[in-house]
Structures are given as structure tokens and as C-alpha cells.
Amino acid sequence: MIELNRIKHSFTLGRKGNERRVPVLHGIDMRVGKGEIATLVGRSGSGKSTLLHLIGGFLRPTEGSIRIGGQDVTAFTEGQWADFRLSHIGFVFQNFQLIPGMTAYENIELPLVLRGLSASVRRNRVKEAMERLGIADYADHYPAELSGGQQQRVGIARALILDPPLLLADEPTGSLDSENEEQFLRLLRELNEERGLTLLVITHDERVAAIGSRRFRMEDGLLSEIAAEAEKEEALR
Numbered sequence: 001m002i003e004l005n006r007i008k009h010s011f012t013l014g015r016k017g018n019e020r021r022v023p024v025l026h027g028i029d030m031r032v033g034k035g036e037i038a039t040l041v042g043r044s045g046s047g048k049s050t051l052l053h054l055i056g057g058f059l060r061p062t063e064g065s066i067r068i069g070g071q072d073v074t075a076f077t078e079g080q081w082a083d084f085r086l087s088h089i090g091f092v093f094q095n096f097q098l099i100p101g102m103t104a105y106e107n108i109e110l111p112l113v114l115r116g117l118s119a120s121v122r123r124n125r126v127k128e129a130m131e132r133l134g135i136a137d138y139a140d141h142y143p144a145e146l147s148g149g150q151q152q153r154v155g156i157a158r159a160l161i162l163d164p165p166l167l168l169a170d171e172p173t174g175s176l177d178s179e180n181e182e183q184f185l186r187l188l189r190e191l192n193e194e195r196g197l198t199l200l201v202i203t204h205d206e207r208v209a210a211i212g213s214r215r216f217r218m219e220d221g222l223l224s225e226i227a228a229e230a231e232k233e234e235a236l237r
């Protein structure tokens with residue numbers, strides 16, 4: 001589902017004429033198969049979010065290539081990325097990124113509007129998603145009128161309303177208490193089992209990292225697989 005080949009990324013800092021390049025990712029190879037749950041840990045500033053933004057098409061790699069769902073997306077234009085994201089990738093962030101001037105219902109409906117679906121199809125799908133996530137009573141609430149856990153569920157409903165095969169999450173439980181975190185992890189596992197949803201989750205939290213069938217670590221812009229390391233140590237014993 002995700003295939004990264006020799007990915008390098010540098011940011012350019014400073015004023016024009018006096019720029020300097022700051023290398024952040026130094027050659028990343030990563031394969032995540034369909035239906036896998038991948039988790040990514042690593043110190044602050046190690047390059048985790050940069051990697052996620054590359055996979056989501058918000059940044060372009062300085063070198064290397066990216067395939068998602070078998071498609072080479074490396075040279076996609078902005079327009080191609082916008083279409084591709086809508087149908088292939090859902091995003092969940094720590095601070096939920098809901099649109100404050102829209103109700104919970106309208107936030108979840110937005111991807112369906114962008115997709116040009118009819119009002120009756122939209123109504124049925126949003127209703128079903130809200131019931132599934134236990135937020136049907138909050139349809140008319142604005143984000144500021146919802147708890148953190150409820151906002152997170154609205155964010156997930158919006159991310160998955162078009163049934164994308166891949167969900168990318170950046171510190172999704174960072175603002176949740178432990179009860180909401182547990183509910184959220186249960187939901188991710190269910191979605192993975194029921195729909196074969198592929199997940200890539202960045203986290204600082206060991207409990208979240210533990211749901212990964214594939215566990216990766218970023219260290220100074222280099223990626224390694226944790227389970228593979230443990231197996232290697234086992235083999236050397």
C-alpha cells in the first residue's frame with residue numbers, strides 16, 4: 001500500500017540569496033502492505049511528520065520515489081494530489097483540524113460535497129457514520145461545543161467518509177484522556193479488521209505504538225523497523 005524508495009528530504013531556510021538547506025530525511029525505504037497497522041515512533045524533530053507529509057502529498061521529496069496503492073505519486077501535480085487524497089487517504093491529526101464554523105454534521109459531510117455526491121446520498125452516509133461512531137446526538141454542535149473525544153470521532157468520521165484504503169494519523173491521541181484513547185484504539189483495530197483499512201500512526205505513546213503489526217522508529221532522519229531489530233537480536237542469541 002505504501003512504498004517509499006530512497007526518500008531524502010531537505011528544507012530550504014533563510015532569505016533569498018542566502019538560503020541554506022537543512023537535510024531532514026536521509027534515505028528512507030519503507031513498505032507497508034495492505035491491511036497492515038504501522039506505527040512510527042521517534043524523538044521530537046527526528047522527521048516523523050515530514051515523512052507523513054510526504055506520503056500525504058503535502059511535501060515533495062527532494063529525492064526518491066513514492067508509490068501508494070500501486071500508483072507512482074512522486075510527480076503528481078497539486079490537482080492530481082487533491083483528487084488522489086480524496087479517494088485514497090484519510091488524515092487524522094492531534095488537534096483534530098475541524099472547521100470551526102461548520103457543525104459536526106457539516107464537517108463530516110464536506111468530503112462528500114467535494115466529491116459532488118447528491119444530498120440524499122450525503123445525508124444517509126453522514127447519518128450512518130455518526131451512528132457508527134456514537135456521535136449522532138451531536139450533529140448540530142460546532143467543534144467548540146464538543147469534548148476532545150467527540151471532536152476526535154468527528155475527525156475520524158470525516159477522514160473515513162469516502163472509505164479510503166489508507167489512514168494517516170499524526171499523534172491522534174495526543175489530546176485524549178486514557179479512556180478516550182482506549183476507545184480510539186479499539187475503533188482503529190475494528191476498522192482495520194472490518195474494512196482492511198491500512199494505518200500509519202505516528203505516536204509518542206507506547207500503548208498506541210503497541211497496536212502496530214509493523215513498528216517503525218525514526219532516528220535522526222533514518223528509519224528502522226523495531227520488530228525486525230528484536231528478531232535479529234533473537235537470531236544472534
Ligand SMILES: Nc1ncnc2c1ncn2[C@@H]1O[C@H](COP(=O)(O)OP(=O)(O)OP(=O)(O)O)[C@@H](O)[C@H]1O
Binds near residue numbers: 012022042045047048
Ligand atoms: N517547514 C519546515 N521548514 C524548515 N524546517 C522544518 C520544516 N518542517 C520541519 N522542519 C524541521 O525538520 C525536522 C523534522 O521535523 P518533523 O516535524 O518531521 O519532526 P517530528 O519527528 O515529527 O517531531 P515531533 O515529534 O516534535 O512532531 C525538525 O528539525 C524541524 O525543525
